[in-house]
Amino acid sequence: MEKTDNQGCCSEHDRCLEILQLVLDGEASDTEKEYYMHHIEECMPCYRNYNIESEIRNILRSKLEKKPVPTDLVTVIRSKVNETA
């Protein structure tokens, strides 16, 4: 199952890391996406990377608490804008 896993790194590791960022950021071309998705089916290090990197994005989106906007902020801004308008 880990046939390409030598020294924890595949032969195209750098290129893979680069494409991985593009794939996860939604910036990869169809060709790049296809290449990557196919590649991780047979490359264990890249498959692991893919899972880690996408999980990091997940936890950033799901675990970071949003700060509520102070209640008076909009009011203050609007009244200042009206002064200048």
Added chain:
Amino acid sequence: MIENEDWEPTGQNYSDDEDRSEENRYTNKSGEDDDNDDSGDTNDSDEDQLADAPEGEVTVERYSERQKMRIFDGEFLPHIDAMYNFAFRLTFDEDDAKDLVQETYLKAFRFINSFEEGTNAKAWLFRILKNSFINDYRKKSKEPAKVDYNDVESYYNSEDAQVEMTTDLRVESLRDMIGDEVSNALNSLAVDFRTVIILCDLEGFTYEEMAKILDIPIGTVRSRLHRARNLLKDKLRSYAQSMGY
């Protein structure tokens, strides 16, 4: 704009030379109108709106007072939540964040004629906020003025950093983390690295939008993001280790 040099994290010690020269090309342009001659990476239809810096002079009265209020209420104010959270993650202070957002909105209103109704208001506002932060808040914040080069260097000079990281950090460890740990890891990054992660991962801006918000070429967005993620991963890994995940 004036503060660009100070703000840029890049310096002699920066590891990626190609990247550095690119930055120079874009940030060392002189004069206040450097926003109007963008070229290369940042060309597209949104260019005019985002490139028109709120600092620039606007002479054309594009909108009536009523139209201005409609745009302000309809297109600007809906982003206040994202703006406030961005401001807070930059300043780490509720009052500063509030002031920064307020100042951004007042500037946006003052320069509303350089905004084209129906275009990317969020990116336009984020750009104003980022510039206000650099020019007005950076000086008094507790944030160190420069990237901690030791941090960056030691990471990039460590040959097996990549391998070590991918083997040590597990998906399960990440899932077990609590919000505070994720937040601390993000907040520990130098402001420029923190910023690209916020823009990309939390706010979902595209590389192209980020390039405009930050006034840097897309290539620099990519390399900065890549570095930021590696540093973040490093932090998360040490949290995971110290918590015994």
